[in-house]
Amino acid sequence: MSEKIIELKALDGVKINGYLLSCDKNSKDVLIEIHGMTSNCFKKRERTIAETVKKIGIDSICINTRGSEIAKYIKYVDGRKELAGTAYEDIEESYYDLMGVIKYALSLGYMSIYLQGHSLGSTKVVYTYNKMKNNHDEELKYIKGILLLSLVDIPDMFRTYFRNKYLQYAEEKEKNGNLLELMPPDAFIHPISVKTYLKYTKYGKVIDFAQYSNENNDFDILNKIEVPLFMRWGNINEFIRRDAKNQVDFMRRVIKKQDIDIDFIDGANHSYNDKEAELAQNIELFLKKYKKY
Numbered sequence: 001m002s003e004k005i006i007e008l009k010a011l012d013g014v015k016i017n018g019y020l021l022s023c024d025k026n027s028k029d030v031l032i033e034i035h036g037m038t039s040n041c042f043k044k045r046e047r048t049i050a051e052t053v054k055k056i057g058i059d060s061i062c063i064n065t066r067g068s069e070i071a072k073y074i075k076y077v078d079g080r081k082e083l084a085g086t087a088y089e090d091i092e093e094s095y096y097d098l099m100g101v102i103k104y105a106l107s108l109g110y111m112s113i114y115l116q117g118h119s120l121g122s123t124k125v126v127y128t129y130n131k132m133k134n135n136h137d138e139e140l141k142y143i144k145g146i147l148l149l150s151l152v153d154i155p156d157m158f159r160t161y162f163r164n165k166y167l168q169y170a171e172e173k174e175k176n177g178n179l180l181e182l183m184p185p186d187a188f189i190h191p192i193s194v195k196t197y198l199k200y201t202k203y204g205k206v207i208d209f210a211q212y213s214n215e216n217n218d219f220d221i222l223n224k225i226e227v228p229l230f231m232r233w234g235n236i237n238e239f240i241r242r243d244a245k246n247q248v249d250f251m252r253r254v255i256k257k258q259d260i261d262i263d264f265i266d267g268a269n270h271s272y273n274d275k276e277a278e279l280a281q282n283i284e285l286f287l288k289k290y291k292k293y
Contacts (some may be wrong), residue, residue, distance in 0.1 A: 010066070010100035012093070013076045018063035020108075021050045028293040029058045029144075030110040032101050034094075036119030036150075038086045038190055040068045045118065045276045052280035056288045058114070061105060065097045067120070070191055083180060087191045090199055091207055094124035095131050102139050112292040116147035116283070119239075119270065123154060123207050130209075130221055145290055147230040147283060150270050152239045153210035158201050160213075160241070162188060167201055170194050212250070213241055219254045228259040228290045232279060234268030261286045 002024075007017045018041045031053055033046045041062035050060035066074045067089040074084040098115070105113055117125035125146060132140045158164055166187045173181055179195040187197060200207075209221040222229070231251060235244035242250065244264035251262050265282070268275035 006061070006104070008100055008104040009077050010093075011096040011103070013078060014066055014096065014100075015075050015077060016064060016066065016097055016100060018061060021054060021060045021062070023054045023057050023059055025057060026109075027057050027059045028109070028111040029114070029287075029291055030105050030108075030112070031058055031060045031114045031116055031147075031287070032098075032105065033060060033062045034065060034098065034115070034117040034121035034124055035062075035068060036117075036121045037067070038070050039118070039121075040064050043271075045272050045279070048276040049116070049280045049283055052277075052284050053287055056284060056291060057293075058287055058291065059110070061101060063097070063101050065094060065121075065124070067091075067094070083193075087182065087196065088180065088193045089196050091120070091124065091127065092199075095128045098124060098128040099132075099137070099139070102142070106139065106142060111142060112144040113142045114145040114147060114287060115143060116149065117151075118149040119152055120154065122148040122151040123210075126151070126209065126221060126225075127207055129225060133224070133226075143227055144292055145228045145230065145287065146225050147286070149232050149272070149279070150234065150238060151210055151231065153208075153212050154200055155204040155208045156211065156213060156241075157239060158188075158204075164201050166197065170197050171202070174198060212247065217254070223254075223256050225257070228286070229255070229257060229261070230283065230286045231260070231262045232282065233264045234270055234272060234275070235264050235266060236269045238270050259290070 002022045006020050041064045046062045066084040069085045071085040071087045073081045075081045115125045173194040183192050183197050211217040233244050240247050265275050272279045
């Protein structure tokens with residue numbers, strides 16, 4: 001096994017980095033792992049998964065997106081810089097990050113790519129996959145599996161838990177051109193800019209595909225994923241309205257695909273703390289079933 005720090009560029013020229021964990025043999029399969037809000041690629045969860053799937057000959061690329069950490073500056077290859085991180089994130093830009101990583105993986109000779117996201121990272125994976133389909137991106141044919149860990153219905157979370165009570169405040173800031181100002185501290189669980197708050201509340205249609213509480217939701221976006229689909233949640237302090245068992249039963253009914261693996265990890269929280277190994281074993285079994293090379 002070998003490991004190296006990598007640096008690459010997103011599709012729009014943003015510099016991003018992470019690490020590549022390689023098997024001893026020349027693998028043609030790679031798992032790309034995308035973290036969630038305020039997080040980064042060096043979490044125990046992603047590392048445990050990477051070390052587990054290498055047993056079946058799958059390499060892993062764990063990447064820091066421009067949304068990693070709460071706030072930071074990102075740089076472009078032309079030297080420009082701008083505020084990013086969770087507080088300033090535009091989720092639609094995740095397409096540029098993920099496409100950059102996909103192109104990087106293909107340049108290394110990988111032929112089968114499995115996209116995995118955690119929490120907001122899952123939203124990014126689904127959004128990017130769907131946009132790749134709409135764009136008829138040629139790289140789509142190399143995507144052989146989608147893995148969603150604790151996919152959250154983010155717009156509903158804002159509506160339910162935060163009741164969008166600062167929407168008018170944010171709209172006023174937007175009108176005055178103050179999109180990079182931070183919202184009041186109780187607007188969200190993390191510091192969040194006006195720009196990002198509006199993206200999740202007012203302009204969130206492009207990511208409003210989970211809608212777990214909508215009994216009439218046909219889950220069109222998830223049902224149109226044309227590769228095997230893996231979904232997991234925890235059952236402790238998870239960001240879903242139903243308890244985990246009911247959530248799983250519901251999703252198994254509404255996702256009509258045949259090649260699915262939907263379940264929950266008993267005793268796991270949203271981050272899978274102390275349950276990383278069990279989660280990784282679940283992922284290993286799924287990937288072993290659909291591994292191409």
